[in-house]
Amino acid sequence: MFTEFVASLEPLRQRTARFRRVALHLHSPDSHHDWGSGASDKATNDPSRFAGDTGLDVFLGELRKSYDCVGVTDHMKCNFGTQLSSRTVGDHDFVVLPGMEVNFRLEPPLTFARIHLLVLLTEGSTTHDFACLFARIDVPADDGRRNGQEEVTGICLKDWVERVHAEDGICVAAHVENQQGLRYRFRQAACETLQMICDNDLDDAEKANEVPENFKRFLLGSGLDAIEIHKTKDARHYRWVSEADGLPHSVATILTCDAHCIEDFQRAERTTHIKMTRMGLKGLKEALRFPDTRIRFPDNLPSPPSPRILGIQIVGGANSFFDDVTIALAENLNCLIGVRGSGKSTVVEALRYAFGYNLTLRELDNLQDTIRDLQKANLTDSIIRVAYRTTSGDDRVLVATFDPKADYGTKVFSACGDPVEVANVEACGEYPLRLFGWSEIETLGREPAKQRDLLDRLILELPATQRRRESIRQRLKVSHATIGQCVEEIKAAFEQNGRHIERYREYKTDFEKLNTPEVQGLFSALDIAQDKRRVLVRLRTNADDLITSHAGDSPVTLRAELEALLAKGSDELRRWWHEEEIGRLGIVTAESEIQTLLRQIMERTGAFRDLVDEHMKQIDIHIGALQKDLQNRLAADDTIQKLADLRANAENRLRQASALRENYLKKWEALKKVLEERQAVVDELVHLQNEIAGIRAKHNNTVENTLNRFLPDTMRVSIDFRAGRDTEDFRKMLQNIFGARNNQVKRIRQLVENFSTPVSFGQMLLEGNVDYLIGSSDTVNGEPLVFSKEDAVVCVEKTRPFERNEHADVDVLAADGHQLETILGIQETVWDDYEAILLDGGPVNEKSPGQRSNAMLPLIALAETTPLVIDQPEDNLDKRLIGSVLMNVLAELKEKRQIIVCTHDPNILVGGDAEQVVVMEAESDRKGRVAQHGSIDNEDIVDCVVNLLEGGAEAFEARRKRYRGVPGIAPS
Numbered sequence: 001m002f003t004e005f006v007a008s009l010e011p012l013r014q015r016t017a018r019f020r021r022v023a024l025h026l027h028s029p030d031s032h033h034d035w036g037s038g039a040s041d042k043a044t045n046d047p048s049r050f051a052g053d054t055g056l057d058v059f060l061g062e063l064r065k066s067y068d069c070v071g072v073t074d075h076m077k078c079n080f081g082t083q084l085s086s087r088t089v090g091d092h093d094f095v096v097l098p099g100m101e102v103n104f105r106l107e108p109p110l111t112f113a114r115i116h117l118l119v120l121l122t123e124g125s126t127t128h129d130f131a132c133l134f135a136r137i138d139v140p141a142d143d144g145r146r147n148g149q150e151e152v153t154g155i156c157l158k159d160w161v162e163r164v165h166a167e168d169g170i171c172v173a174a175h176v177e178n179q180q181g182l183r184y185r186f187r188q189a190a191c192e193t194l195q196m197i198c199d200n201d202l203d204d205a206e207k208a209n210e211v212p213e214n215f216k217r218f219l220l221g222s223g224l225d226a227i228e229i230h231k232t233k234d235a236r237h238y239r240w241v242s243e244a245d246g247l248p249h250s251v252a253t254i255l256t257c258d259a260h261c262i263e264d265f266q267r268a269e270r271t272t273h274i275k276m277t278r279m280g281l282k283g284l285k286e287a288l289r290f291p292d293t294r295i296r297f298p299d300n301l302p303s304p305p306s307p308r309i310l311g312i313q314i315v316g317g318a319n320s321f322f323d324d325v326t327i328a329l330a331e332n333l334n335c336l337i338g339v340r341g342s343g344k345s346t347v348v349e350a351l352r353y354a355f356g357y358n359l360t361l362r363e364l365d366n367l368q369d370t371i372r373d374l375q376k377a378n379l380t381d382s383i384i385r386v387a388y389r390t391t392s393g394d395d396r397v398l399v400a401t402f403d404p405k406a407d408y409g410t411k412v413f414s415a416c417g418d419p420v421e422v423a424n425v426e427a428c429g430e431y432p433l434r435l436f437g438w439s440e441i442e443t444l445g446r447e448p449a450k451q452r453d454l455l456d457r458l459i460l461e462l463p464a465t466q467r468r469r470e471s472i473r474q475r476l477k478v479s480h481a482t483i484g485q486c487v488e489e490i491k492a493a494f495e496q497n498g499r500h501i502e503r504y505r506e507y508k509t510d511f512e513k514l515n516t517p518e519v520q521g522l523f524s525a526l527d528i529a530q531d532k533r534r535v536l537v538r539l540r541t542n543a544d545d546l547i548t549s550h551a552g553d554s555p556v557t558l559r560a561e562l563e564a565l566l567a568k569g570s571d572e573l574r575r576w577w578h579e580e581e582i583g584r585l586g587i588v589t590a591e592s593e594i595q596t597l598l599r600q601i602m603e604r605t606g607a608f609r610d611l612v613d614e615h616m617k618q619i620d621i622h623i624g625a626l627q628k629d630l631q632n633r634l635a636a637d638d639t640i641q642k643l644a645d646l647r648a649n650a651e652n653r654l655r656q657a658s659a660l661r662e663n664y665l666k667k668w669e670a671l672k673k674v675l676e677e678r679q680a681v682v683d684e685l686v687h688l689q690n691e692i693a694g695i696r697a698k699h700n701n702t703v704e705n706t707l708n709r710f711l712p713d714t715m716r717v718s719i720d721f722r723a724g725r726d727t728e729d730f731r732k733m734l735q736n737i738f739g740a741r742n743n744q745v746k747r748i749r750q751l752v753e754n755f756s757t758p759v760s761f762g763q764m765l766l767e768g769n770v771d772y773l774i775g776s777s778d779t780v781n782g783e784p785l786v787f788s789k790e791d792a793v794v795c796v797e798k799t800r801p802f803e804r805n806e807h808a809d810v811d812v813l814a815a816d817g818h819q820l821e822t823i824l825g826i827q828e829t830v831w832d833d834y835e836a837i838l839l840d841g842g843p844v845n846e847k848s849p850g851q852r853s854n855a856m857l858p859l860i861a862l863a864e865t866t867p868l869v870i871d872q873p874e875d876n877l878d879k880r881l882i883g884s885v886l887m888n889v890l891a892e893l894k895e896k897r898q899i900i901v902c903t904h905d906p907n908i909l910v911g912g913d914a915e916q917v918v919v920m921e922a923e924s925d926r927k928g929r930v931a932q933h934g935s936i937d938n939e940d941i942v943d944c945v946v947n948l949l950e951g952g953a954e955a956f957e958a959r960r961k962r963y964r965g966v967p968g969i970a971p972s
Helices: 002-012 052-064 079-086 127-134 157-166 182-190 204-208 213-222 232-238 281-288 344-354 357-379 440-444 448-456 462-514 517-549 562-568 571-585 587-634 638-708 728-738 743-755 758-767 789-799 814-827 849-862 879-893 906-911 939-948 952-963
Strands: 018-026 069-075 095-105 114-120 170-173 226-229 239-241 248-250 253-255 272-276 308-315 324-328 333-337 383-389 395-401 411-414 434-436 717-726 777-780 783-786 802-805 810-813 832-839 868-871 899-902 916-922 928-934
Touching (some): 018 095, 052 079, 069 079, 157 170, 157 213, 272 281, 333 906, 333 939, 357 440, 448 832, 462 638, 517 587, 638 849, 728 743, 728 789, 743 783, 810 814, 832 849, 906 952
Antiparallel strands (some): 018 272, 308 383, 802 810
């Protein structure tokens, strides 16, 4: 099924425009005296080997190796070219255009100059068709009677070009830079003493002046379809804003190849790449009219945008808008057109659902309900399939059955139907897509944080650093969890034995009162002996713990729970395990050896414990002797006996409380250690945020210039950048902590936000010292604010995480740990640099919806190279800017990323030179279909644009003025 779906897309792309390898200035073997003279293999280039039908096929075979479309243009002859061309008629992959290199004598005052013009007619044209060009001109009509030295005279260049066009041909000025070239002759006429200047002797500024305005007007007036240039960088001289009408104009430029031998055919650096919808003269003619988007050279040929969407299929039912539609998408600019209600937005919403973007609809605020309603109304009962080519070149099919109660349910398959494990299409990063439904572009302009995210995508250095920052933030969350465990253990230790720890200071005082020097002397030997015993008891306990951890008679097994897993598997799995893998792993032997080692460990530990027991017995005997001796000494004095008994009881109580306290302090030290480790992570985060701010600041001028390149002079975009000042979440956190009851807490809140970051403020609170802020000042609404010592006291009182428990003589958690939790939350509050788009000096979020869209459109288009989907961008754009901004953005950026636009504005697809136009029709108010696919070159697509889109004819007329002609529209 998936293979058929992917295969079904190719026929729908047949009428899209694609780059073809083109050379229009090739000569036949017998047209030039030095044919083959530059070849190392004379036999290979012997003209005689190309005679006859077989020879023609051999010659064609040589051409096919290097080109898709060629023009064979002999000097004043066309016979060989017409023979070759007739053999490629109907071939959709390779075409020879019959042509002629015409010697043309310019009209007065340029009659001293003879130039060369390439004339090419439709494939399959005959020598008779070329003869018609010479009617009423003193040139033999018979191809066989011409010797190649004849000249076309007595007709001006413009009239000659019109004569070529009348025969449905094209006319190209050949090698304009040399002495037979038009540009050289024009310059010579302008100044008789002007000599040809070598390009290498000129800097860029001088070269720009080599094509003066009068020559440019001459080119436009002549009607030439293109000119040949020697160097690719010279093409820029033929694209300019005319002083005559102020409009941008371009003359098509192609590389001079002038090939006279087989070796010349293989010079890839002389090949012009021309984007054509159909192979042949008609396709070439259409492409030459739009040189800005259709002509590229080897040094600026774009790579196909990657990744990209190959196509989408929606198979519906009775409750869905589409019954069964398949849309193939080109790699560059795709435009979905049709009347309102024909299903364009439904296609966009199907893509949104398949790519999992419903999961983040909440970010669109008031638009999310509108989007869900549209999806439910039009996609119910639908299966959505999207063919996607990844960056690595793998074809994948995303499949989702629309479920209005589930935001995600997409499965991924290879093109041949094998499942691919993907938990979340959007999150995995393998299938990136940027989608902006109706009115979403305008909403981006409302939030500076979203503007910053888009700006960041223009800076290649940032993603890796931002990933490191996110990793550090995750480490903070992990440490938070660890701290939480420590806090619970501290609280449990304090509560042990009914908070008996709080009687520590009382018991210590009682014991010190009873422990007089006289009593200490009586009990000193016994105290030392009992301390020794406690050491040995601890040692024995450790040995017992070690034995307990390895106790049990059960044999060691490495196969726990494996049988249950194998039982669920296949017979083949079980055979593999029992017959092969158990033996190869040596599991039985490993289990036996481990069991033996464990037994040895247990035996050694047991022997050590027995040794400790022997030492304890000896200590016990010693303690017994001391106690008996002490009993005898105290028997004679009741007063001392009472003191001794009271002292023993007090010591026992103190020892119990001290044990609780020591256990508590261990837990407290563990907390302090984790907090110290956390501080190291916090320091890393601060350092990395500063690094990110530096990267942004370094690139912002370049980013501004890039954005403004697409905007008219009447608009100016700039970036308001403030390092570390996006603290909106921090502000909300401070308001929760301090409240807003009086002027003092308002002042504290304001100054803390202005003069600290969440992590620095959190650290000050952990240390219980905010003196750093004392003296900080600001002015708000004309009122001076200063952070005072009294403010510092209030700040610490409200936030201190720890306090002293005098009864237990330990630090404890303030407010049962809630204030420490608050401080950890402060440290984890996300803050960033503040970056916002300014339009003409004012925040774009304060501008009108149209102005916001004007400023944001270049940004979303430039930000990445992933596929971009936009639904009706013209709805919120200033209509005056659609042609000057949106058209330029799409035309330039479509070579870097795939663009899919749903539109009602003809300027977008006509000005953007859409490679694929998908025409959609509404069959009823509840059903729609796809009517046609094809590029803007196709006449039926042109008719649809003119008939369906308001202002369609005007869009083509504007383009005709720029490029002197347009397919499907008669020149005015």
